[in-house]
Amino acid sequence: MKRKAGELLIIILFYVLQITLGRAISIGGIMPNLLVILPVVFGYLNGKNEGMFVGFFAGLLYDLSASSLLGFSALVFVYIGYLAGIFYRRYEGSEMIIPLVIIFAGDFIFEFLSYVGNFLLHNRLNLIYFITRFIIPEMIYTGIVFVLLYKLFLWLNPHLEVRNKRRVNNFDERNI
């Protein structure tokens, strides 16, 4: 339970960073999608259920400040978290390529779907422009931010667990 509370705090922190600092660190009007990083990281490090949990709340918050339908980002983020959870324990936690690829794929799909909903259906057919000017730069920027932050997540992830004593005991027994 404490772990979930910790994750919610991280989500809120990232959300606040996204909507306040986002414009300040934007390059060419493009800001990284900080919130899509969370379901991937937690899904990859802790399994599908965690990924879906984080994805749902991160997406819900994202929807509240974006001008789209409530629940759309939550839906996509949940699937991204689930996808990341598939690779849980298949690779070393410190392996960075797998989550990076999931972030690229997830962000592309998410932004492409929002393009379809927000623009394509309003007869804005300039697909190449939107992909090259908005989607790809955002993917790359998000990927860079992820690479910079991943060590921090690796360090933080077990710390979320420490507060929960029962789990720590289990963990120790298994190790010994």
Next chain:
Amino acid sequence: MRKKFSEFFSSKYILIAVSALCVIFIATSFFTDRLVTPLKNVVSAVVVPLQKGMNYIGLWATDGYDRLQEVSRLLDENEKLNEQVNSLTEENNRLKQDTYELDRLRELYELDAKYADYPKTGARIIGTSSDNWYSTFTIDKGSDDGMEVDMNVIAGGGLVGIITEVGKNYSVVKSIIEDGSYASAQLIDTGDVCTVSGDIELMDEGLIHVQYFKSGITVRNGDKIVTSNISEKYLPGILIGYAKDVTTDANNLTQSGYLVPAVDFEHLQEVLVITQKKEAKEAIE
């Protein structure tokens, strides 16, 4: 093995359940705001104070940085400015006389409705839209401070946008440069009507569209365009920007071109909200 099997299934079921929940959310928010508003109020109660804090930290940091950088420059500048003060004092006296004359002329032409006279209140921008597609932003005043939907927002003498959503302690402003934002406008001197609309594909140039000028008229680069009298939500006479490259359309009936907004949207920090609404104004009159 058995445990793994059940785990696999349980997360699959969770996925289905959560997906269904999301679809219900989407379907509901498509038709009504009832679900969104209480959720937003709960979240904003937590997040808006954090946003304000972040904002102050950011301002404090940039302030400190700027101060360090500019001390030496300011010393030089101070000398020059002192000289300028002297010459400006002289000029000011002259301009004051002009102002008296202007006031008299304004009364003469009954320009009371100029937007300098609208009741306004200042607000600070504390957040932006979380996606890259839109340029809506959040300000730190809400229904508690008397904000209402459809109030006009200005900054630096030009139109910024309109309030589209009001929470207890925040409001969301939709800017005129945003894709899908429309405003009825007119040329300040001749009163020829046109429509101003934002376009995301012009973002890099910092321009927006201006359309539906009648074909007979001449629009020069730099002509001032203001909100029109016939606009439903915008108060008349607020400067939007300056015309650029207006040419005749292929249909030969209308002219269209671009508009350079009067407001620098990149570096917006504070805005003024006009607390008078168009309908309310008409109701009084």
